[in-house]
C-alpha cells in the first residue's frame with residue numbers, strides 16, 4: 465500500500481525512494497506494542513540514519529581526543545572532523561564565513577546567547593523587543609528575562625485564526641524603540657511558514673535587528689541566511705537528523721564581534737592573566753569549554769545525508785505528504801486542524817471533539833503510532849485557540865503515505881473507543 469501510494473502521489477520524483485531511505489534509519493525497523501512503528505514526532509526530534517550513528521561511533525572508537533589543544537595525531541583528526549562540520553553548515557545555510565557560525569547546544573542556547581550577550585549590552589529601559597504570537601517558549605522566555613532585567617518591553621505580533629501573522633499589525637508595532645525582532649521561521653505548534661524575509665526587511669527599516677528561530681525550518685527547506693539578511697539564525701542539529709546537544713547560532717560577524725562573550729572558560733581566550741583576559745577571535749569567543757565533539761561530527765554526517773538527498777527534494781516530498789495528510793485528517797468527522805495557514809511545513813496539529821489529546825496519544829501509541837500531545841512548548845498558542853493541548857503528527861522525509869493512512873485508521877479506532 466505505502467509504496468504504491470508513494471509512487472502515485474510523489475510521481476513527480478520517482479527517484480525519491482522512501483522505502484530505500486527508511487532502510488538507513490535503524491529505529492524505524494521495530495514494532496511497538498506488536499505493531500510496526502509509525503514515527504510521527506520528528507518535530508520533537510528526528511530519527512538518525514546509520515551514517516550519523518556510525519560517525520559518532522567512529523569518533524569514539526578511532527579518533528577520540530579533545531580538540532583545538534593537542535599537537536598529537538588524534539587531536540588533529542578530531543579537530544579537523546569537528547571543524548569540517550562548520551564548513552558544511554556554512555554551505556548548508558549559505559553564510560559568507562565559517563567564523564559567523566557558533567556551535568551551541570541547540571536553538572534554545574543560540575537564542576539565550578543572543579538575548580544575554582547582545583541583549584545586556586544593547587537593550588535598556590524603554591526599548592522594545594518584538595516576538596510573535598506563535599513562538600516556542602525558547603523564543604519567548606529569554607526575551608522576557610531580558611526585559612525583566614533591563615526594563616525593556618516585550619511586544620507581540622498577533623496572528624489570525626489560521627495561524628498566520630498579521631503583517632499590518634507587525635508594521636504598527638515597529639518604532640524607533642524597537643531593538644530586536646525575534647520570530648520563528650516555521651511554527652512547531654501550527655506548521656506555519658512565516659514570511660521571514662519580509663519580517664527581517666521591515667525590522668531593518670525600523671532600525672532593529674532580526675533573529676530567526678530556524679528549529680523547524682532547517683530540517684524542511686533551504687535556508688539561506690545571506691539571502692534572508694538575518695542578523696541571527698539559530699537551529700538544532702537533532703531536528704535535522706543529527707545528534708542531540710549540538711546546534712548552530714549564525715550571526716553577522718560585525719554583530720558577533722561587538723558582543724561580549726556568553727560564557728568564560730577554556731578555548732575562548734587569547735591571553736589570561738589575573739589582571740586581564742583577552743578573548744579569542746570568532747567563533748571561539750563564544751565557545752567556552754570542551755564542546756560536544758562527537759555531536760558536532762555526527763551533525764556533519766547528518767548534513768551530508770540531507771545534502772545527498774537534496775533539501776529541495778525533501779521539501780517537495782514532505783509537501784506532498786502534508787497535503788495528503790491535511791486532506792485525510794480534515795475528512796475525519798469531529799477533527800479540527802489547529803494551524804491552517806496557506807504556507808505550512810510538516811506539522812498536522814489537531815483536536816478531536818470530546819477526546820482529550822493525551823487519550824488520543826495513548827491510544828495511538830497502543831497501535832504503534834508515535835505522536836506528540838500537549839502544548840508543544842507554545843502555551844500562548846494553545847491559549848489563543850482556546851484548547852488545553854493538541855495532538856501533533858509531524859512529518860519527515862522518511863515518512864510514507866501509508867503511515868498517514870495508518871494514522872487515519874488509528875484515529876478512527878480512537879473514535880470507536882470513545883463512541
Ligand SMILES: Cc1ncc(COP(=O)(O)O)c(C=O)c1O
Nearest residue numbers: 570571572600602652677679700
Ligand atoms: C520552533 C522551535 N524553536 C525552538 C525549539 C527548541 O529547540 P531545542 O530544544 O533543540 O533547543 C524548538 C524545539 O522543539 C522548536 O520547535
